Amino acid sequence: MTGLADTRTAGRVSDADLAREYRSDPERFTAVYDRYFGDVHRYVAGRLDSQAADDIAAETFLVAFRKRERFDPARGALRPWLFGIATKLVAQHRRVESRHYETLARVRAAPDDHGHENQVVTAVAAAGLQPQLARALAALTRKERDVLLLVALADLSHEEVAQALRIPYGTVGSRLNRARKKLRTALEKEIDVNG
Amino acid sequence: MDELRMVRTMLDRPAPDDAVVAKGRERLRTATRGRRRTMPARRTLWVTGGLGLTAATAAAAVAISTTGTTGTGGGGGGAGGPQAGRSTTRTLDARSILLAAATEADGQADGTGGYWHTTIVDRDTYRVADGGYTVVQQDQREQWTPSLPGRPQWSSNRSLGARPATAADTAAWQRAGSPATFKVKVPGKGLKPMTLSTKPGPTRVDRAPLDDGGHVFWLGRNVTMKDLRALPADPKRLKASLQRWYQGHGTESSSEPMSSDLWLYTVAKGLITEMPATPKVRGAAFRMLADLRAVRAIGQVKDARGRSGAAIAVTERTARAGTLEHRLIIDTAAGRALGEDIVLVKPGGFTTGFAPGSVWTSSTVVTQGWTASAPTKATGSQGGSGR
Numbered sequence: 365m366t367g368l369a370d371t372r373t374a375g376r377v378s379d380a381d382l383a384r385e386y387r388s389d390p391e392r393f394t395a396v397y398d399r400y401f402g403d404v405h406r407y408v409a410g411r412l413d414s415q416a417a418d419d420i421a422a423e424t425f426l427v428a429f430r431k432r433e434r435f436d437p438a439r440g441a442l443r444p445w446l447f448g449i450a451t452k453l454v455a456q457h458r459r460v461e462s463r464h465y466e467t468l469a470r471v472r473a474a475p476d477d478h479g480h481e482n483q484v485v486t487a488v489a490a491a492g493l494q495p496q497l498a499r500a501l502a503a504l505t506r507k508e509r510d511v512l513l514l515v516a517l518a519d520l521s522h523e524e525v526a527q528a529l530r531i532p533y534g535t536v537g538s539r540l541n542r543a544r545k546k547l548r549t550a551l552e553k554e555i556d557v558n559g
Numbered sequence: 560m561d562e563l564r565m566v567r568t569m570l571d572r573p574a575p576d577d578a579v580v581a582k583g584r585e586r587l588r589t590a591t592r593g594r595r596r597t598m599p600a601r602r603t604l605w606v607t608g609g610l611g612l613t614a615a616t617a618a619a620a621v622a623i624s625t626t627g628t629t630g631t632g633g634g635g636g637g638a639g640g641p642q643a644g645r646s647t648t649r650t651l652d653a654r655s656i657l658l659a660a661a662t663e664a665d666g667q668a669d670g671t672g673g674y675w676h677t678t679i680v681d682r683d684t685y686r687v688a689d690g691g692y693t694v695v696q697q698d699q700r701e702q703w704t705p706s707l708p709g710r711p712q713w714s715s716n717r718s719l720g721a722r723p724a725t726a727a728d729t730a731a732w733q734r735a736g737s738p739a740t741f742k743v744k745v746p747g748k749g750l751k752p753m754t755l756s757t758k759p760g761p762t763r764v765d766r767a768p769l770d771d772g773g774h775v776f777w778l779g780r781n782v783t784m785k786d787l788r789a790l791p792a793d794p795k796r797l798k799a800s801l802q803r804w805y806q807g808h809g810t811e812s813s814s815e816p817m818s819s820d821l822w823l824y825t826v827a828k829g830l831i832t833e834m835p836a837t838p839k840v841r842g843a844a845f846r847m848l849a850d851l852r853a854v855r856a857i858g859q860v861k862d863a864r865g866r867s868g869a870a871i872a873v874t875e876r877t878a879r880a881g882t883l884e885h886r887l888i889i890d891t892a893a894g895r896a897l898g899e900d901i902v903l904v905k906p907g908g909f910t911t912g913f914a915p916g917s918v919w920t921s922s923t924v925v926t927q928g929w930t931a932s933a934p935t936k937a938t939g940s941q942g943g944s945g946r
Contacts, residue, residue, distance in 0.1 A: 389745060391591045391753075397584055402574055410570035418575060422583030429590055430767050434774070434781070468569060494569055501566065516566045530771060547562040 380437035393432065397425045400443060403518065404450050410517040411454050413464050420457065424450040440527040447518050448528035451510050458506070468498035493551055500550035508543035511536055653856035654849045656869040656889055661845035663894030667838035672929030674703040674713075675784075675835040679898075682863055682921045684724055685743035686912045688752045692731035693913060694741050696721040696755050699925075703933040704835075706784055708773030711766040713933040718760035724917070764934055776834050779804030779826045784835075792839035794846035801826050801847075817875075820853035821885075824873045828887055832896040832924055841894065848887075862888045862897045863921045874904065881907030883919070898923035 377385075382399070385392040404424050409417035427449050428435075435445050454461060501509065514520045514528060522536045529536075651659070678701045684693050697719035704712055721741055723729040732738070742752045774781035779801055791797045805822050817825075827844045830836050836844070848854050848871065857870035868888035875883045882905035888897040900921040906913045913919060 391588070393591050394584060394587055397587050401580060401583060405575045405579075406572065409572035409575075410567075414572050414575070417572070418579045418583070421575070422586050425583065425587050426590055427767070429587060430765065431770070433777075434770055493565070497562070497565055497569055512563075512566065513570075516563045517570060544562055547566070551562065551565075 379442040382442065383432075383435060383437045386432060390429070390432075393425075393429050396428070396442060396446075400446050401425065403443065404446055407447060407513070407518045408450055408454060411464065411513060412457055412460050413467075416457065416460050420453050421450070423453055427453070440524070444520055444524040444528040447514055447520060447524075448530065451514065451528065455506065455510075462502055465498045465502035469495045469502070496550050496553075497547065500547045503550075504543050504546060508539050508546070511539040512543040512547075515540060651856060651858075651869060653854050653871045656856055656871055656891060657845045657849035657854075659891040660889050660894050661842040661849070663892060664838045664842035664845060665894075667894060669837045669839075670929050671706055671835070673710075673931045674705055674929070674933050675927075676703050676930045677701065677833055677927040678925040679833070680719070680863070680923045680925055682918075682923070684913065684917070684919055685721075685741070685745075685753075685755065687732075688742045688744050690731065690735055690741070692728040692735075693724040693917075694721045694728065694732075694743065694755060695724045696743075703930065704775045704784070705769070705933070706835075706929075708769055708783065710933075711768050712775065713764065713766045715762055715764045715934065717762040718756075720757050720759045721755035722757055725914075766933070776829070778830060778834075779822075787830075787834055787836055790830075790836060790840045790843075792837065792843050794843045794850065797840065797843045798823065798847045798850075818853065820851045821873050821875055823851060824848065824854065824885065824887075828885070828896070828899060831887070832898060832922070833927075835929070838894070845889075845894075857886055860886070860888055860900075863900070863918070863923045864897075864925070866890070866897055868897045870900075877908070879908040880910045880919075881905045896924065 377395070382392070382395055386396065401421060405417050405421040408420045408424070412420060424446060428446055431449070435442065501512075504512065510529060511525055514525045515522075520528060522540070523533060525531075525536045525540075526533045678699065681698045681700065683696045683698075685696065686693055699717050699719055701715040702713070721743075723732040739757050741755045741757075743755055745751065745753050769775060770781075772781065773783045773785075775784050776782050776787055778787070791800055801823060802819065805819055807816060827848055830844050831841055851873075853873050854871050855873075857872050859867055860870045861867055868890050870886045870888045872884050872886045875885060877883060881903060884902040884904050886900045886902060888900065889895070890897050898921060900918045903910050903913050903915060903917055903919045906915055910919060
């Protein structure tokens, strides 16, 4: 027998099996939600903030459900496909996103934070350099930001980013490099100034 | 300095709380329950993995059981005027039926408009859990497919309610106290029963942007309106252009093998019944079917709405649903298909329990044509006289 049950008992059901299940029974699409809602929410919350993410992350799965026939397991996994949809929805909220970065840029780290040795270095750096970082992020092109944040927030591989955004593999690398360079330049300037 | 980690740290937000997760899940559940059939319904879903999407009506089953058998012979290219299939009781062979439809289609004027609009009623049969009888669920789906990319695609879906399938099923239902809802078995391991109601449901009007490629239909692969309209009008070239996408397996699942003829039938059926191909391409699709060895004639049948047509059929033996007969019901005088019935020749697997010879599922075209505009958000067709 082709076994829905077999794969289920064997452990984690593959994305292809999940897709097969919801094709048979649309209500099984909730299994996709259960598996990936947290990841999608984290990504959208990073870009738009938590409150907006509650709605947009849920919307992502509604859109995915409507388009479920277009998901082709042969072309990649569900996760990048879902992040592709989430990214498109985020793009419809560009104002919310830029306001989010503005807010982050205005939050000045308390001066005390700088000297604490017991803090994780990157956390201190992020806190201290937050205004620069947030502004640099806002200044990226949308395409650069999409790639950068799919890597940084969603942990997608280059190949998965290519699938999510439907862009060539090589383009992922070049956009990511450009984005990182811009961020580094913004941060280095700041470090130069402050010593 | 790792700017990626800095970005991650800066943008890190707490995980959503349980209430948020539950609320989003409920929104999705509402959407999934509203549609047992896949929304952009370009394919019949049951084909291989499609558990739980089945249908028949008493009327259709009765009509089909009274139809005559196939008269073969005749052969050749006898297109036999458009009226032949309708006004006489003579039973045509498959080739004659298909060529008559093709000839009629060839002579039609091509049209176009803002949106291609179709109204289709799907009928799916289910066995009632612990009830010992069969019910038929009817769903009406309307679609407005834009002729140009850049506009959204609209759909309107409505359940027309479920009811016992045959007189015997009605009697069994009455003995059970004539319940207004049915808990029906959903084929497939570990799937919970689904509840159907005798009452029609609300109309849901949806719109969704096309994907980046502007794909609107499925013809063995996703195609745009432009692709569809540019298909070759020569049957051999049409067959070649479609068959390029055949990979030896079914249209729903890569794990189930499917013969080339059945695959071509499945793809051509969609093209003929639901898509705005040019009339000449529709004619070519009929001619292509006429040349398939697996296609044979059934004779005059009535579709689920009681309309008469000439049926051609292809048989499919499946591992999971027994032996099925796909019947394309053709109005030869109109050069169009009225719809498709899938008859359970030999129930088995998850169709065990259904009556042999009954219509398991059907799709009936109610209206189709070009319209200037799509519905606005507030409206959406309230139509739906599913008898």
